[in-house]
Amino acid sequence: MKEYLWIAGPCAAESESQIWETAVALKATGKVSLFRCGIWKARTMPETFAGMGEAALPVLKKVEDELQLPVCVEAASARHIEEAAVYGISHFWIGARTTVNPFQVQEIAEASKGLDLDVMIKNPIAPDIKLWEGAFERFRHAGIRRLKAVYRGFSTASSGVYRNQPLWNLAIEWKRQHPELPLLCDPSHIAGNREWVKEVAQKALFLDFDGLMVEVHPHPENALSDARQQLLPSEYGQMMDSLRLTAASGTDAVLEKYRSLIDTLDREWLEILSRRMEICRDIARYKQEKHLSLYQMQRWNQVLSEAIRRAEDLHLDPHYVESVMQLVHEASLEEQQRILDGKG
Numbered sequence: 001m002k003e004y005l006w007i008a009g010p011c012a013a014e015s016e017s018q019i020w021e022t023a024v025a026l027k028a029t030g031k032v033s034l035f036r037c038g039i040w041k042a043r044t045m046p047e048t049f050a051g052m053g054e055a056a057l058p059v060l061k062k063v064e065d066e067l068q069l070p071v072c073v074e075a076a077s078a079r080h081i082e083e084a085a086v087y088g089i090s091h092f093w094i095g096a097r098t099t100v101n102p103f104q105v106q107e108i109a110e111a112s113k114g115l116d117l118d119v120m121i122k123n124p125i126a127p128d129i130k131l132w133e134g135a136f137e138r139f140r141h142a143g144i145r146r147l148k149a150v151y152r153g154f155s156t157a158s159s160g161v162y163r164n165q166p167l168w169n170l171a172i173e174w175k176r177q178h179p180e181l182p183l184l185c186d187p188s189h190i191a192g193n194r195e196w197v198k199e200v201a202q203k204a205l206f207l208d209f210d211g212l213m214v215e216v217h218p219h220p221e222n223a224l225s226d227a228r229q230q231l232l233p234s235e236y237g238q239m240m241d242s243l244r245l246t247a248a249s250g251t252d253a254v255l256e257k258y259r260s261l262i263d264t265l266d267r268e269w270l271e272i273l274s275r276r277m278e279i280c281r282d283i284a285r286y287k288q289e290k291h292l293s294l295y296q297m298q299r300w301n302q303v304l305s306e307a308i309r310r311a312e313d314l315h316l317d318p319h320y321v322e323s324v325m326q327l328v329h330e331a332s333l334e335e336q337q338r339i340l341d342g343k344g
């Protein structure tokens with residue numbers, strides 16, 4: 001079996017008793033290897049609770065010493081690293097709102113130089129993969145070797161049921177390009193609601209993620225931040241008992257067979273796309289000859305609604321079908337435009 005890293009703890013440190021109660025309950029589940037706790041919180045609105053700050057550090061040290069449970073905190077500035085290091089904390093994560101800012105990442109990386117730290121970097125809020133990669137580079141240059149990526153979904157223009165869009169294809173592509181870097185999932189910030197935390201976590205594990213970071217609070221409904229998405233320690237324990245883990249990747253005859261079926265289907269639909277595009281080119285030439293407009297909204301509405309109507313019969317999510325059709329349509333319009341511009 002592969003080695004997983006299970007991280008859990010409250011969104012924010014709120015009081016000594018809340019930190020301690022959560023840590024003791026999580027330790028008792030036997031399913032936590034690292035306790036998370038945000039002590040400086042980057043909140044959207046200035047009047048909301050911003051974390052306990054440095055006052056939480058002695059309590060976190062007690063969690064490490066007395067419960068033998070290592071602790072990680074979010075660092076959003078050089079000062080955060082320096083202050084936490086005084087209490088022996090050596091695990092940090094960089095939050096999504098920090099990863100977007102190269103100045104800030106650089107400053108934190110420099111503060112980490114010479115320290116023996118484990119650093120996890122959450123993806124930036126927008127799906128800008130280069131920005132995420134840049135953050136890793138900055139820490140590597142600072143001599144930090146134990147790095148991990150945390151996937152927490154993205155804010156995008158189109159909202160779905162989840163708080164942050166998982167864009168799983170992007171995670172798959174990230175893992176393909178960075179096989180050496182452990183990839184963890186934060187199902188709490190993707191889901192945004194405790195109801196969906198488990199399904200997101202399970203999906204991530206099926207996609208071969210290397211662990212989870214989950215928000216847990218002893219009284220979630222009264223939490224001072226992210227109240228909707230935090231689990232009770234007991235719910236966390238149940239979730240962890242019921243998640244199905246994937247076997248270490250290797251050869252497996254059944255899996256190989258499924259994969260070859262998928263490969264065949266992928267080849268087939270690419271060929272169909274190629275044939276479709278050929279017809280679009282013919283249409284463009286015809287439109288050019290007859291001086292017809294490139295884009296005919298009524299026709300496109302019909303095509304799209306027919307595809308969405310059929311989605312259900314085909315056991316496909318209509319949103320998925322809609323996105324695929326939009327992509328196909330955009331590519332076809334672009335190609336037709338090239339032909340009309342005389343470049344085809």
Ligand code: PEP
Pocket residue numbers: 011038042094095096097122152186189
């Ligand atoms: C958090 O982990 O509490 C947090 C603020 O997450 P993110 O940076 O992913 O929004």
Ligand code: MN
Pocket residue numbers: 011012215225226
């Ligand atoms: Mn949170």
